[in-house]
Amino acid sequence: MAADPRRLAFLLAVHRSGGVLAAADLLHVTPSAVSQQIARLEAEEGFPVLDRGPRGVSLTPAGRVLADAAERIEAELLEAHQEIANLGEGVSGTVTIGAFQSAIRSVVAPMLQPFIEDHPGVTLDVREHEPADAIRMLRAGDLDVVLLERDVEVDSPAPRGAHDIPLIDEPWLLVVPSTLPTPERLDDLRDMPWIGAVQNTAADRALRRLGRTLGTTLNVRHGYFDFDTALALVDAGQGVAMLPALAVRRSEPPEGTEVVAMPGLGSRRIIVRHRSTRHEPGPAVRAVVDTMVEIARDLELT
Numbered sequence: 001m002a003a004d005p006r007r008l009a010f011l012l013a014v015h016r017s018g019g020v021l022a023a024a025d026l027l028h029v030t031p032s033a034v035s036q037q038i039a040r041l042e043a044e045e046g047f048p049v050l051d052r053g054p055r056g057v058s059l060t061p062a063g064r065v066l067a068d069a070a071e072r073i074e075a076e077l078l079e080a081h082q083e084i085a086n087l088g089e090g091v092s093g094t095v096t097i098g099a100f101q102s103a104i105r106s107v108v109a110p111m112l113q114p115f116i117e118d119h120p121g122v123t124l125d126v127r128e129h130e131p132a133d134a135i136r137m138l139r140a141g142d143l144d145v146v147l148l149e150r151d152v153e154v155d156s157p158a159p160r161g162a163h164d165i166p167l168i169d170e171p172w173l174l175v176v177p178s179t180l181p182t183p184e185r186l187d188d189l190r191d192m193p194w195i196g197a198v199q200n201t202a203a204d205r206a207l208r209r210l211g212r213t214l215g216t217t218l219n220v221r222h223g224y225f226d227f228d229t230a231l232a233l234v235d236a237g238q239g240v241a242m243l244p245a246l247a248v249r250r251s252e253p254p255e256g257t258e259v260v261a262m263p264g265l266g267s268r269r270i271i272v273r274h275r276s277t278r279h280e281p282g283p284a285v286r287a288v289v290d291t292m293v294e295i296a297r298d299l300e301l302t
Helices: 003-016 020-027 033-046 060-088 099-116 133-139 202-214 226-236 245-250 283-297
Strands: 050-053 055-058 092-101 122-128 144-150 162-177 192-198 220-224 241-244 255-262 267-275
Touching: 003 033, 003 245, 003 267, 020 033, 020 162, 033 060, 033 202, 055 060, 055 192, 055 255, 092 133, 092 283, 099 122, 099 144, 099 162, 099 245, 099 283, 122 283, 133 144, 133 267, 144 202, 144 283, 162 226, 162 245, 162 283, 192 202, 192 226, 192 241, 202 226, 202 241, 202 267, 220 226, 226 255, 241 245, 267 283
Parallel strands: 092 122, 092 144, 192 220
Antiparallel strands: 050 055, 144 267, 162 241, 162 255, 162 267
16 A cells, blocks of 8 residues: 655654654654654555654664655655746835844745845835834734744644744753753753743743653743844853844854753744735735745755
């Protein structure tokens, strides 16, 4: 019996993230859901796709063939979507984009030049705003496209009249000062001092979720909004910070710190939101969103 192609996404997530637990974080599902889909894939294909050992999992030769096929399918679908978007020649207008710092660095700024070359009739206006302000301005019509962040535990749908498109799922990473021992498992984090984020940001929600996972109240002090501020506080020996991968990659961690990846920390999702009505999004907004999706697809998060 041929395998259900939808199961290939689970195998691809295991391949990219390096394990079932990390794949579950990436896909925003439970580890048991990932294991069930992999087991059904193996039953449908009639051979194992994962080698399960004491040090983790790896792809079997057959699993690598299927993972390669999954990557080709993903790439072809994205290419087809882009070709469809490119059929709208002569697109014009002004698109105002609202985003926060790490999203501007990672997605918005890299898409500007290729977008202008492909759509010379469209004027882009980029504004830096905190997500809460951007949502209000989108609703009021002052922004056309906004980028928002979510912790892995938050899966709230877009409100009526708006539409969300996932751009990036990036793992949370630990940045540890040299004055503290390097943690090797989640339990090692229980008694560490922590650098706190401004309330109700994705980083704040992620840290509170970690505390619930550990069954304790974490020792949190300070309160940052900008990730560079968090890195400076870690470098000053004030505690451990949990930051998204793009923030760590774009802002070089200070020499007196160590970046630690650990399964079970979850991930941050960056989404793009636009108005969705009988008349929106227009061709210019659709072109902007499609270019963002293409830029995000090529980001390296490891």
